[in-house]
Amino acid sequence: QKEVEQDPGPLSVPEGAIVSLNCTYSNSAFQYFMWYRQYSRKGPELLMYTYSSGNKEDGRFTAQVDKSSKYISLFIRDSQPSDSATYLCAMSDAGGTSYGKLTFGQGTILTVHP
């Protein structure tokens, strides 16, 4: 079983829809949680970061962490065609068995249709 599981999709939604992207994980030592966005043939870029449990909002994006369920989510409101990309979750144990390196999910391919 992988430490981080992410549904690879693909996910296709109409413009304006609310998108929910999710990851589950097994390592209870993970404390730092991130979402990266990767456009085709480009490197990933950091989109959202959250420490421990709770919510964080940035414009149309909301990141949610539920450590009790080992489950994180990224919500995109009023989705736009420019949101079409692969979204990767990533997490870190801040120096534990992974020495603080990021562990990535497989990535979810999202397409937003005009």
Next chain:
Amino acid sequence: DGGITQSPKYLFRKEGQNVTLSCEQNLNHDAMYWYRQDPGQGLRLIYYSQIVNDFQKGDIAEGYSVSREKKESFPLTVTSAQKNPTAFYLCASSIDLPALNYGYTFGSGTRLTVV
């Protein structure tokens, strides 16, 4: 502007050839990483380096080699021992390890194809 530069963007390798992928950063980051990305497999760690003249194997190091002679540079050599090298290769850096809230900064990648 600070960032990570990977070159070349596209690279073609003949069977039995070694090729070297370049990665340079001007972010003054201590830690650097190499990942391989295949469709449906996410990012897999090849090698990482926390400091100059030191590097560690990742999950799929076989058939690859690296060096870290300068803080700014972390080249990856794909050797002929790597049997399936066709993939998208990503270089990344972070201020330090653990990566904590700053995460990684990624380059734009090199697409390697065996011909």
